[in-house]
Amino acid sequence: MTAAGRTRRKDILRELGLAPLWRTRTEMHGRASAEKAEATGEPIPGLHVDAKEDRRTQISRMGWDELKASVEGCIACPLSQSRTRTVFGIGDRNADWLYVGEGPGAQEDATGEPFVGQAGKLLDNMLAAIDLKRGQNVYIANIVKCRPPDNRAPTSHEAHQCEPYLARQIELIKPRLIIALGKVAAENLLHTDASLGSLRGRLHQHSGIPVIVTYHPAYLLRTLPAKAKAWEDLCFARRTMGTLGTSE
Ligand code: URA
Numbered sequence: 001m002t003a004a005g006r007t008r009r010k011d012i013l014r015e016l017g018l019a020p021l022w023r024t025r026t027e028m029h030g031r032a033s034a035e036k037a038e039a040t041g042e043p044i045p046g047l048h049v050d051a052k053e054d055r056r057t058q059i060s061r062m063g064w065d066e067l068k069a070s071v072e073g074c075i076a077c078p079l080s081q082s083r084t085r086t087v088f089g090i091g092d093r094n095a096d097w098l099y100v101g102e103g104p105g106a107q108e109d110a111t112g113e114p115f116v117g118q119a120g121k122l123l124d125n126m127l128a129a130i131d132l133k134r135g136q137n138v139y140i141a142n143i144v145k146c147r148p149p150d151n152r153a154p155t156s157h158e159a160h161q162c163e164p165y166l167a168r169q170i171e172l173i174k175p176r177l178i179i180a181l182g183k184v185a186a187e188n189l190l191h192t193d194a195s196l197g198s199l200r201g202r203l204h205q206h207s208g209i210p211v212i213v214t215y216h217p218a219y220l221l222r223t224l225p226a227k228a229k230a231w232e233d234l235c236f237a238r239r240t241m242g243t244l245g246t247s248e
Contacts, residue, residue: 056164056167059165063172064093064172067165067172068088070165071086071088071145074086074145077144079146079147079148079149079154082147084110085111085112086145087108087109087114087147088112088145089145089169090113090141091134091140092135092139095138095139096137096176096177096241097137097138097179097241098140098175098177098179099139099178099181100140100166100185101115101119101123101142101143102143102144102184102185102216103146103154103184104145105117105119105147105151106147106151107120109147115140115217119217119218122217123217126230129234130237139173141166141169143184143189144162153184163188167207170209177211177237178206178210178211179211181216181217182215183196185213185216186199189211190206190211199213200213200214200229200233201232201233201236213233214230214233214237215230
């Protein structure tokens with residue numbers, strides 16, 4: 001690798017919060033062996049796992065401002081290369097209700113706000129149906145903070161790389177109830193590949209917080225008959241919040 005390449009790599013590692021580990025690896029194995037491993041792609045035991053823990057640990061200590069800045073500068077997955085803007089999440093940071101979607105679409109990528117397109121209008125109506133309003137006791141976020149190109153679903157790698165950000169948002173918000181909007185949100189929050197239909201109508205848990213699964217608003221726009229089922233889910237969510245002793 002050239003000197004310029006090494007500098008670029010160091011910059012990226014520093015951006016990801018991995019620079020100290022890079023030093024540790026060099027110290028442990030010596031520059032010659034580190035450079036040999038870099039050239040051959042040979043794994044160095046412990047580095048990969050420690051590196052991931054390090055980034056996650058750093059994110060898990062962040063406050064809101066630092067977290068938002070970290071998301072804005074994130075280059076941890078390929079979505080960072082095609083995004084226009086990151087979409088951090090929006091709403092009441094002390095909300096009882098957390099709605100989690102899949103990932104930004106074109107309009108969200110352009111504006112930096114989640115659920116502002118057609119699906120967002122429907123989400124606002126779904127909120128209104130149970131007397132909720134965007135920004136008032138409600139926070140809205142996504143599984144990934146950058147737009148997957150061509151509106152494809154995020155890959156498991158992209159979701160995994162983004163997960164510490166949502167995990168930290170959940171820790172900071174401490175919602176009483178999480179609503180998973182659609183299969184991608186349910187899969188990633190509940191670590192299951194069960195069908196959405198089989199996950200509806202029961203209470204699940206994520207980090208000790210109750211989770212209710214319903215259809216994604218974009219799916220509802222395409223599949224009108226599912227709206228009646230979504231209405232059942234919303235009523236279930238409202239009843240559940242009642243039993244959780246909401247501060248409303
Ligand atoms: N769909 C999502 O899942 N999230 C958004 O923010 C917009 C559309």
